[in-house]
Amino acid sequence: MQEALVVLENVSLAYGKGASATKAIDDVTLTIRKGEFVAVVGPSGCGKSSLMKLISGLHPPLNGRLAVDGKPVTSPLKSVGMAFQSSNLLPWRSCIDNVLLPLEIVQPHRSKIRSDRDKYKAKAKGLLESVGLTGFTEQFPWQLSGGMQQRASICRALIHEPEILMLDEPFGALDAFTREELWCTLRDIQAQRKVTVMLVTHDLREAVFLADTVYVMSNRPGSILKKCDVALPRPRDLEVTYTQEFQNVVHELRALIGRKHQ
Amino acid sequence: MNREDFTHQVLPPALFTLVLFVGWEAICRAFVVPVTILPAPSNIFDALWEFRAAILDNSWVTLWTTLVGFALATAFGLLLGIAVGWHKSVYAAVYPVLIGFNSVPKVAVVPVLILWFGLGEIPAIITAFLISFFPIVVNVATGLATTEPELEDVLRALGASKLDVMRKVGIPRSLPYFFGSLKVAITLAFVGAVVSETVGANKGIGKLMLDAQAAFQVSIVFAGLLVLAVLGIVLYAATALIEKRFTGWAFRGQNR
Ligand SMILES: Nc1ncnc2c1ncn2[C@@H]1O[C@H](COP(=O)(O)OP(=O)(O)OP(=O)(O)O)[C@@H](O)[C@H]1O
Ligand SMILES: [Mg+2]
Numbered sequence: 001m002q003e004a005l006v007v008l009e010n011v012s013l014a015y016g017k018g019a020s021a022t023k024a025i026d027d028v029t030l031t032i033r034k035g036e037f038v039a040v041v042g043p044s045g046c047g048k049s050s051l052m053k054l055i056s057g058l059h060p061p062l063n064g065r066l067a068v069d070g071k072p073v074t075s076p077l078k079s080v081g082m083a084f085q086s087s088n089l090l091p092w093r094s095c096i097d098n099v100l101l102p103l104e105i106v107q108p109h110r111s112k113i114r115s116d117r118d119k120y121k122a123k124a125k126g127l128l129e130s131v132g133l134t135g136f137t138e139q140f141p142w143q144l145s146g147g148m149q150q151r152a153s154i155c156r157a158l159i160h161e162p163e164i165l166m167l168d169e170p171f172g173a174l175d176a177f178t179r180e181e182l183w184c185t186l187r188d189i190q191a192q193r194k195v196t197v198m199l200v201t202h203d204l205r206e207a208v209f210l211a212d213t214v215y216v217m218s219n220r221p222g223s224i225l226k227k228c229d230v231a232l233p234r235p236r237d238l239e240v241t242y243t244q245e246f247q248n249v250v251h252e253l254r255a256l257i258g259r260k261h262q
Numbered sequence: 263m264n265r266e267d268f269t270h271q272v273l274p275p276a277l278f279t280l281v282l283f284v285g286w287e288a289i290c291r292a293f294v295v296p297v298t299i300l301p302a303p304s305n306i307f308d309a310l311w312e313f314r315a316a317i318l319d320n321s322w323v324t325l326w327t328t329l330v331g332f333a334l335a336t337a338f339g340l341l342l343g344i345a346v347g348w349h350k351s352v353y354a355a356v357y358p359v360l361i362g363f364n365s366v367p368k369v370a371v372v373p374v375l376i377l378w379f380g381l382g383e384i385p386a387i388i389t390a391f392l393i394s395f396f397p398i399v400v401n402v403a404t405g406l407a408t409t410e411p412e413l414e415d416v417l418r419a420l421g422a423s424k425l426d427v428m429r430k431v432g433i434p435r436s437l438p439y440f441f442g443s444l445k446v447a448i449t450l451a452f453v454g455a456v457v458s459e460t461v462g463a464n465k466g467i468g469k470l471m472l473d474a475q476a477a478f479q480v481s482i483v484f485a486g487l488l489v490l491a492v493l494g495i496v497l498y499a500a501t502a503l504i505e506k507r508f509t510g511w512a513f514r515g516q517n518r
Pocket of ligand 1: 015016022045047048050
């Protein structure tokens, strides 16, 4: 058992103040281990994205205890890699320059990027090649397909070797084939780098295929309905999604989410 | 320039303008319109040639006062736009005043400017400035406000300061808006300078037209109008060209 990286104890979160405040997260307690792959599923609007913002330090908790690496979180964590459903690449930057963006912000790279640009470029190139974007590094985002943009966006989230990777429905806008391909890409990245991943998704198969632990959230205000440990052995192959064991886990999760719509 | 560009982009406007002038000439001749009411293009071109020295001299004054006023408006508008986009409280503080200010007809301000600075180029410069900075402010502020919140999250989660987000995303993102507003602003600045000259000045196309009008030299008035129109087109085209240069990425798909 590895050490805990993220600890939440009875944490709630609200938007707005006073009487008009909407509670988005209510009384969440969970622990994420270093190197763990966590998936969060739940009905729309239940606070999954809010949970991500909370852990990254982008939005302060209303109450409860929130600590990352043993230290209470009071401001943005400074080295979380994030990617969203839309790739959000900057259209005036080439693919590789988009990937280099975090290095222009995160220390110690920030002060070195000018002098060591070639070295960093080589690194970004390697990363892009590892997700199958060889030969597209100098292209602009609009010259890439949606799936390619998403790959680049994930590279951007990884370039500074963050301790935590936060993915908010990163494959939501992709077709089924591209999605499964990117599952494997993400699986390999995580296996290789041992990065801690928090994946928000609506796709239960995606959650079960990729994650060590799946958290199911209730309707708003979101709380943890169930913590589900996925016992499928690693490395997992796409074939595993057709096994009975896999289907059973997916069904179990589906029942939990279905129940709330009564 | 290749053949395609010529037939699609140069020929149609040139033809249309020609037709316009020919039609104008034909109407003047057919109905024998007096020169003091509506001079025919041929009269106007005659006047243009005859008084070319005076027209050139005065055009130059109008042109440079416009450009100085426009440059001031660009610098000021950019700074104010960034300030307004920077923080909600700056926005709240200056917006009502800005809108009120923009609603005041600038013709009404010119006499005051003449009172302060005397007859000369300065009132024209200031009028050009006053009339043209508003669209720049609004557009820059709008551009900054359109930064995707998710992208901001990506950067803030990396520890980016507000200034970082502004430099890396906000300002580049608002550039198309900025350059777009320059096209509007340059035309307005031009109008401002000419309006100021017609209220009171000792040089400039506006002043020339005012004098010609007083002397019933209507073809010179129209020659002045023609020069204004041509200068307006040239200035607009110049800013449009600059816009394309700097923000080609915003025009993707149209010419790629
Ligand atoms: N910036 C905000 N200001 C006010 N309320 C917000 C804000 N962001 C989210 N909320 C509210 O918080 C609740 C949770 O939102 P959140 O975005 O975390 O949901 P989600 O689980 O990510 O939903 P989805 O699956 O649709 O992305 C929603 O009911 C929403 O109305
Ligand atoms: Mg969400």
